[in-house]
Amino acid sequence: MLKQANGQAIIQAFEQFSPKSLAVEGDKVGLQVGTLNKKINKVMIALDVLEPVVDEAIEKGVDLIIAHHPIIFKPIKALRTDQTYGRTIEKLIKHDITVYAAHTNLDVASGGVNDMMAEALELEEVDILVETGQDPLKKLVVFVPEEQASDVREAIGSVGAGFIGNYSHCSFTSQGMGAFKPEEGTDPFIGKQGEMEYVDEVKVETVFHESIEKQVIRAMMDAHPYEEVAYDLYEMASSGKPFGLGRIGYVKEELTLDQFANKVKQAFDVKGVRVVGDGKRIIRKVALLGGDGNKYAFTALHKGADVYVTGDLYYHVAHDAMMEGLSMIDPGHNVEKIMKEGVRRKMKSFVEDKKYSTEVIVSEVHTDPFRFL
The missing domain is CATH 3.40.1390.30 (NIF3 (NGG1p interacting factor 3)-like)
Structure with missing residues (x-):
């Protein structure tokens, strides 16, 4: 059965592909209008967030617009709803349509x-x-009960950890013994309060690029069975992946x-x-x-x-x-419209993989202000 995705899940997936950290300094990227704390039934990928695009989103029942060009780029001194720009923002808010912008980070991103x-x-x-710039390499070392190690490896690999060249899900595992005593107020996955516990554990080591650190740690924590997870992060001496x-x-x-x-x-x-x-x-x-x-x-x-x-x-x-x-x-500048179908394919793959009911569409409004005679 398909399940509903919330805005945070959709954007976390998008940022695995196009993290905000790749944007040039001062660029206006990220959440611009609305909230991500809601269910998302329909996402629309757009180049520009003009009033006709917003009208299209309203007509099609869109909950979230992922756009390349930010709708808010300069400081807003006044928001007049009797003028086009203010009216466009007003429509977004009235119809609970969230706008997220990915500008130079989407230009820079691998596959962007x-x-x-x-x-x-x-x-x-x-x-x-x-x-x-460069996306520095880091190493994650985490200690996991032996039976759950494969779940953790798969979880962190699925969000991009362990990529070495054209190989994915790369990791190293060594065996050992974990020891701990659950104190009062704990709810241990293994063991009892007040008693020493010894568990066959494995140490899982992998590398990842710094831009996806939050996603890797979140995936690791979600997959790990322990209430308190023991892990280490190390900066790597080897050079990171260049971007530009x-x-x-x-x-x-x-x-x-x-x-x-x-x-x-x-x-x-x-x-x-x-x-x-x-x-x-x-x-x-x-x-x-x-x-x-x-x-x-x-x-x-x-x-x-x-x-x-x-x-x-x-x-x-x-x-x-x-x-x-x-x-x-x-x-012309409008050739960046190529991102609409490219991003749609990436996001559609994500929602299908996660078995979300979210629909991903592209804006059909032509936003190039120029025409040839």
Whole structure:
């Protein structure tokens, strides 16, 4: 039988994939409107939280919107319900629709917006364009009764602990004897109050990235049978996993710039693109960054890109790139809409795995303010 999920469970699952800690400093990510302390029957994945999107959510009975672009980005000095922005917030509150934003953390995340874009363009040997930090490794050591050890290993592995390369659920186990005396007021899983107890236990050791520490500890505690759990956390000397904005990689086969521009149009479902450079130039290495990537044009150039795909391209940045020999393609900011279906698939997999009754849909409202004539 399917069960209802609450908002906390849905967002905890989402943050395993796109933790807030990956966001660039000052970005407005996380819960923005409403509460997560409620049952969630329907989640809608959206790029933008505009009034037509909120009207769509109301019509479809949505409880939670997971959006890429925050609805609250600048400090609010007044909230007037006779104006569009205030009226949009009012509708969300009146209809008990929660809004959660995942902005640069979703850009940075492995499998996030920029990886989705790289996959759509069929890039190979993909790497990070701009490293913004590292996700440090930590080690968890926990002592578990032998019979329950496999449950704990499975629980922590299911939330991402124990990933080494392409191997998951990696851990090491050694055997020993646990000793304790339950005192007054305890409710021991094993043993009796006031009596020493000796139990065959195992020490389970595994590694995880710091960004998922809360999920790993929670999973471990939930699966562990003891009232009081003995565990240790250690920082690892080995380097963590790098993360960052944008991606850079190689096309499967060489294309001219104009041919590649057409591929960009098809991959991102846009009517037109702005192109900088000689249309006959051969393209092998591609850099990309969803949204506004003007700031990193010369990073793309210095990393050997033949072309840089990004949105909101500035006139003078285009001039500078052209003079330095970097081709550019601007398909617009709205191509980040690719995240809607990508996130929907990930969240649908989660709710099905947990046997939740929650439905996950994508917003069908077109939010690109530009059109081509």
